[in-house]
Amino acid sequence: MTMRTVLVLGATGGVGGAVTRAMLARGWRVTALARDPARSAKAWGLSDAPDWRSGDAMNRAEVVGAAEGASVIVHAVNPAGYRGWDRLVLPMLDNTLAAARAAGARVVLPGTIYNYDPATASTIDETTPQRPRGRKGAIRVEMERRLAEAAPEVRSLIVRAGDFFGPGAGQSWFAQALAKRPLTRIVNPGTPGVGHAFAFLPDLAEVIARLIELPSDRLLPCERLQFPGHDLSEMGEMVAAIRRASGRPDLPERRFPWGVMRALAPFGGFPHEVMEVRPFWTHPVRLDERRLTELLGDGPCTSLDAAVAAALRP
Structure with a gap:
């Protein structure tokens, strides 16, 4: 079992939860670190549940202990409520590295794509220089x-993807703007005629699971x-898909209030955060999958309509 055990940090989040489900479906033993295991277990349910372990990603000893016997550590964790992101993210990663050294x-x-300047990096591959425009990108x-x-x-x-959407992706542009519940309108942050990259979480998780199972010498x-x-190719595709999946062809569309965000950004908080990623909505960025295809062949790709329908389910 040692070589079939994975520790997931951030299993209660979108991508961490999706990877947890994918690994459980493939027969892996999954250990999930949580500050409140009882609460996490209750929210998860009884079927196909990970082994919840009490601990905090900021506590090195707890991360090292949880990783004992694991051959893989999925680092999908963020600070609680995304507070203190700039102070906590790197220490969390250092703890994961210490645990990985101890466990082998x-x-x-x-x-993410935030490591890049979208004005100069229209296509991203393994060799693209990382020149971030924002603080979070620099930390990445x-x-x-x-x-x-x-x-x-x-x-x-490292598996890089565009904006997440799908079951469990509550902290996302899709869930917080494009299709915020209750769904009374679509708030579109995009620029007319400018494309955008989205990643459906179950597809991304399946790709990560397949990569984890590759022989070590392939990577x-x-x-x-x-x-x-x-x-x-442009955000109208996502707007149309949301209308089709919701069965509401007349669902109104509104533009995201970028002007208001720009005016409030100097005061910090949410407006400052969203203005850092504004360039990714004004410049298209394409993710070059050639190396991924070399390793896995054709990967999973749920149709946009099916993916959006899954993301809209309660």
Whole structure:
């Protein structure tokens, strides 16, 4: 069982939960670290549940203890409520690296496109220079630098994707703007005629699970891969899909209030955070999947309508 055990940090979140379900479906033993295991277990339900372990990703000893016997650590954790992100994210990763060294495990990190400047990096592959425009992007670059520096002692796998959507992706542009519940309107952050990349979480999780199961020598010591997901040519495609999936062809569409956000950004908080990622809604970014296809062949790709329908279910 040692080689079929994975520790998931962030199993209560969108991508962490999706990877947990994918690994359980493939017969892996999944240990999930949670600050309140009883609450997490109740929310998860009884069927196909992970082994909930009490602990905090900020506590190195607890992460190292939870990783004992694991061959993989999925680092999909964020600070509670995303508060203190700039202070806590890197220490969390350092704890994961310490646990991976102790267990001899590979680290899997769900990556983002925020490491790049979309005005100059219209296509992203493994060699694209990482020149972030925002603070969070700079922290993401540092996370990947630490993983690369730790190799080959600690092997790692970074799977980069666009904006998440799907079951469990509550902290996402899809759930908080495009299709916020109750669904009375679509708030579109996109720019007319500009494309955008989305990743349906069950598809992304399946890709990560397949990569985890590859023989170790198939992957580089620090492997960086791009998952293209749904590469929309323009945001009208997503608006139309939401209307079809909801059965409401007349569902009104509103523009995201970027002007208000810009005016309030100097005061910090949410407006400042969203303005950091504004360039990704004004410049299309394509994720180059050639290396991923070389490793896995054709990956899962749920149709946009089916994916949106799944994301809209209660």
